Amino acid sequence: MFSSRDIQEVFGIKSKKTLEGVIKKFVDENILTRLEKGKYLLADANISDFEIAQFLYSPSYISFETALNYHGILSQFPVEITSATTKFPVQKVIQGKLYSYSKIKVNLFTGYYKEKNALIAYPEKALFDQLYMIAKGVKTEEYLDEMDYINIDKNSLNEYMVLLPENLKSKISGYIGEYL
Known part of the structure; x- marks a missing residue:
């Protein structure tokens, strides 16, 4: 690319x-x-959707529903490739696929690893990002009942809480208490 x-x-x-x-x-x-x-x-390159997402809009990392599905937490395959960014939120349709980028604060741009040429949120960070967007009213709770939380490390998830203002901490803590 x-x-x-x-x-x-x-x-x-x-x-x-x-x-x-x-x-x-x-x-x-x-x-x-x-x-x-x-x-x-x-034209003949074998490039993953995750790598394309990374290339299209940077800085960004794969998160939310896409990373949750990738890690086996969300069984439904998302209809879009979802990423977190510190830039403006944007959606792009490329080769018939929807790439969606949601803005997070700079101090929350953490908790990911590199695989091939793509940055992917750790399972706990992907869930944290999802809960963060729900708490802000940007995303809905629709997938929370459908997730398999068995492999989520609650301590790792809670480590991200220190990055939040108090009003969001209490909302996200409520979701964690209800679903985990």
Whole structure:
């Protein structure tokens, strides 16, 4: 995966018009696949949705329903690839898939690991992020009854609580008490 700028640097292209022509030729010849303006991948590349999500909008990490499903906590497969970001919330439809980015505070941008070229929330952090968005009124409680909490480490989950203001701590503690 790479940007127009990467192509420009690799081929030493100076002119914007020449760059556009080279990119168009590569796309037309199925060498490149255009993800969105200025972002491409090799047409035959085997790139995961998680890696694409990371590339499309950064900084971000896979979280919420997608990470909960990935870790086996939520059995329903989400209809979108959900990520946390410190930037503005945004949704993008790329190659028929919905990529959704929800904004969290900078101090909450933690609790993830790298797998291949994607950052993925740990199970407890994905659940924490989900509860955080529910407490803020951004997401609904619809999936909470359907989750399998057996492998959630409550102590790890509670470690994230220190990052919250008091009003959100009490709301999230209520959810933890009810569901875990």
